[in-house]
Amino acid sequence: MWGKLGVTNHGSPQREAQKPSAFLSGPEPASNPVRFYEFDRFRIDTKRHLLMRDGGPIGIKAKALDTLVLLVQHAGRLLEKEELMNGLWPDTAVEEGNLTQNIFEVRKALGEAPGEQRFIATVARRGYRFVAEVRAIGDEPSARDEGSAGDGQSTLRLVAPERFARRTVIYAGVAAAIVLSLVGTRLYVAFGRSAPVISGTSSSPLRNLTRLTYGAGLQTDVSWSPDGKRVAYAWNRDGNFDIWVQDVDAGQPTRVTSSPADETQPAWSPDGQRLALRSEVDGGGLFAVDVKGGPLRRIAPDGRRPAWMPNGREVMFVDSDMPRAAFIVTADGGAAPRRILETELSRATYIAPAVHPEGRLSVFAPKLATGFFVADRTNRTLNAVDTSAAAPLGLLDPEAIQSISWNSAGTALIVEAHSDGVPTLWRVAVEPVSLRWRTPERLTTAPASAQAAAVSPDGTRVAFTSAPASTRAWLFPFDANRARLTGDGRALTDDELSIVSLRLAADGSALCYGALEPGRNNFRLFHIDLTSGRTTFLAESWGGAISRTARTIAYLLTRTGSSSTGETPSTGRESALAVRDLDGGERLVSRWRGGLLPWDWAPHDEAVLGSWVEQGQMNQNVLAIWPVGPMMATRPERVLLEASGVFFWQARYSPDDRWVSFVAQRMRNHGTVEIGIVAADSNRATTWTRILDDHVWPDKPRWSPDGRTLYFLSRGADGYVNLWGVPIDPARGAQRGKPFQVTHFNSPERRIDPNMGSAEIDVASGRLALPMQSVKGSIWLLSGVRP
Structure with a gap:
């Protein structure tokens, strides 16, 4: 839905002034005055959470840098694997492979060659020792940079990952990350485990965190009044x-609008008298309203x-x-809207729209090398801005940045970006004229989300x-042949799981689902017998395809290519296709580094339809048929569909097996x-029949049992995703009517x-699953931010 979220207390006017440990940690203890560690040509700045070589920053994942710091702090001493894992993941049970991967990331950042132990020595079956000479240095008062500390340090930690509704630029999601790992292509997604990890500064003036709103439901889209004394927000009380x-300082919330439709995204006028907002009333649109209430205009x-x-x-x-x-x-709405930047906005896929205080549109282009653009003062041209200072921190990685907002002086940005899969906030100071980014300063950190930020005047x-x-x-x-929900639904999984995949047996007797569980770093695939309710763990895998007999599951297994000691450089995640009989065991039907991502079973359950990456083809994949026989195959038996620069996903056979539906992602078209x-x-085949030309981004096509309707997901003008259907001519495999909406889930409550x-x-x-x-x-309020 929106990139923002928020709330109010109807019955508790007092605000919490405490700093919950889940949100905010206090200043660094005075007993640990060391800020810098130096060795060889490297320096670690523990306050800025930064690794440098010869004075220049080096890109390194946050957890890998934590691993390096732990080793350096105990230089010369053997750190057992268990000791390292307890220090890095104190409250989480993780597998040893996570530590191995971190060691590899550290060695790669330091430039250690395979087998070389210039910095880190491996003690077989025990642990690791940092062997280079280390010099510890206290804080340097003369150090002047955008991330230097003030009176203290505070690190914000929020609760629970959730990205509130921007369409992911890279469609394929977790599935793509798995498949493209076969050829070493890194595909970031907007989901916890696969999102980029950000390493950056966390030092700042002493900050204070207080809760601003209370009450049931969701409060979102916060906006400051020009004098900084009040906020406006949307609330579904x-x-x-x-x-x-x-x-902001005290008082009960006052309702401004009260129509039966949703009103969201308020923006305060410069004179403080009016609000512009989005409303779904009478077909939806933008409206203005008096701050004290009254009719929408x-x-x-x-x-x-x-x-x-x-x-x-x-x-x-x-x-x-x-x-x-x-x-x-x-x-006043007296004239038709005037379009701006028409040609400029057609050149790439942009996200995170914001308006500079001078009235200039800014946008971010995650697929372009220079990702941030700001319009000139006439809003005719988009000009690229130098963001190189953020590159070593991972802020410019695909799928990192979610939203951007300006401060009122135009001298700094608040950037919402994914860190460890969680929306976190960064402050980025900019040069006054060129708007060039300076070194970003982290305001909040994982494991919790901080979203929809607005800066006070x-x-x-x-x-x-x-x-x-x-x-x-x-x-x-669900009566799929008539496109009707015939009753209320029920939850099959508990609220601690993060569901990432769903697949029903054709007869509706069973469901496979992939999920992330608290405390686990891997996807886990489960099978539910919908008659008995019995749940069975199948494998560590993102998702599975249920055979037509409903007795066999196909899924993709993945493993890390590095050795158990961490001395062999990682070759990425290698994969293999596996099948498992519900009354038997698991067996591989492809070799490692040769599997495909399964979507459906071919007729007679003798093969699997899926997405496969041919060797050397890093800019595309193909739809292929993989044999499921007694011997492991090295290649598919047939390639169904291919096209240069196109990725194919979500393939499904029609009920009569004459057609295959799929999603095509054209990478050359943004x-x-x-x-x-x-x-x-x-x-x-290199061509196909396209359907749903009138939908901007249809997704997840699924056939009705009679083959006359293709269901899909689509996002409406109100920002909510719902199930739609489109009539299909089963004789021609083509659209034969207009699409229609099936579900109407239009509330964050459901x-x-x-x-x-x-x-x-x-x-x-x-x-229907x-x-x-x-x-x-x-809504929470972070005070003490650098102006």
């Missing part, structure tokens, strides 16, 4: 979202993310959170939302996706997972 206003028939221009007479907005169009409209406070989300597998009674159909007997990277669905005889979320959260 009574079911739908309304706009509320509240004093439509100013644009559509649009999102309204922001006032400095003159207070106009409002800028975009068409979506991945903007292809931007507009300026008068705040004086730049010293950041309001943001913490909103834990629970994604569970739900089963609904990573956009489309749904297609191809004949099932094709042999290296919604389909908005992250398309993990929102797997399935349709079977009489049943969906990944459902319930999101609740409140």
Whole structure:
């Protein structure tokens, strides 16, 4: 839905002034004055959480740097593996392979060659010893940089990963990360385990964290008044979202809007008298309203993310959170919106739209080398901004940045980025004229989410939302041939699991689901017998395909290519296709580094249909048929579909086995996706029938049992993902009617997972499986931020 979240207390006017340990840790103890560790040509800055060589920063994952610091602090002493694991993961049970991978990452950052032990010596079956000479240095008062410490240090830790609804730029999600590992291609996704890890500064002036809003439901989209004394936000206290206003220092929230439709994304006018907002009333659009309440006045028939221009007479907005169009409209709605940057926004996929205090649109392009762009003062041209200072910290990695907001002076940004799979906040100072980024400063850290940030007018406070989300597998009674839900659904999994895949048996008798469990770093695949309710653990795998007899499961196994000692350089994640009979054992049907990601079983259960990467083809994959026989195969028996620069996912046979539906991701066209159909007997076909031209990003196609409807996920104008259907002519394998909406889950209390990277669905005889979320959260206030 929105990139923001928020809340209010209807019955508790006092604010919590304490600093919960889950959120904020205190200053670094004075008993540990060491800030720098030096060895060879390297220096570690423990306050900035930075590794440097010859004075320049080196990119390294956060946990790997933690591993290096632990070794350096005990230089010369053997650290047993258990001691290291307890120090790095004190509250989590992890496998030894995680430590091995961290050691490899450290060696790679330090430039150690295979077998060389210039810095880290391996003691077989015991642990590791740092063998280089180390010099410890206290804090240097003369050190001047954007990340130097003030009176103390505070590190913010929030609760529960959840990205609140921006479409992932790389469609394939976890599945793509697994498949592309076969050829060494790194594909980041917006899901916990596979998202990029960010290493960066955490030093800052002494900060204070307080809870700003209270109450049931979700409060989101916080916006500051020009004088910094009040905030406006959206709150679904009574079911739908309304706009509320509240004093920052004290007082009860006051409702501004009260229509039966959702009102969200408030933006305060420069004079403090009005709010621009998004409303779903009367078909949706942008509206203005008096801060004290009153009728909504439509100013644009559509649009999102309204922001006032400095003159207070106009409002800028975009068409979506991945903007292809931007507009300026008068705040009284007296004229049609004027389009800006039309050619510029068509050149790439942009995210994180924001408005500079001078009224200039800024956007981020995760697929371009220079990712951040700011319009000129006339909003005619997008100009690239130098962001190289953020590159060593991982902020520019694909799928890292989620949203960006400016302070009122235009001298700093608050950047929401994924760190350890969790939305965290960074402050980035910029040069006054060129807007070149300086060294980012981390404001919050994993393991919890800090999202939808807004900076106070004086730049010293950041309001943001913490909103834990629970994604569970739900089963609904469903007449798929008539496209009707026939009853209420029920949850099949508990709220501690993070569901990443769902697959029903064709007869609806069983469900396979992949999930992440608390304390585990690997995906785990389970099977539920929907008659008996019995749940069986199958394997450590992202997801599985159930055979037509419902007795055999195909899935992809992965393992790390490095040796158990960590001295052999990692070759990435190598994979193999496996099958398991429910009443028997597991067996491999491909060699390691030769598997495919299974989507469906071919007729007679003699082969599996899936996505496969041919050797040397790093910019595409193919749809292929893999034999499931007594011998392990090294190649598929037939390639069904291929095209240069295109990745194919989500393949399913039609019920009559004449057609195969799939999702095609055209990487040369900004990573956009489309749904297609191809004949099932094709042999290296390069063309297909495209359907749903009128949907911007349809996803997850699934056949009805009679083959006359293809169901899919699509995001509506209100930001919510829902199930849709489109009529299909089974004789031609082509669309024969207009698409129609099936479900209407339009509340964070009950919604389909908005992250398309993990929102797997399935349709079977009489049943529909969906990944459902319930999101609740409140707004918090971080004070003491560098202005």
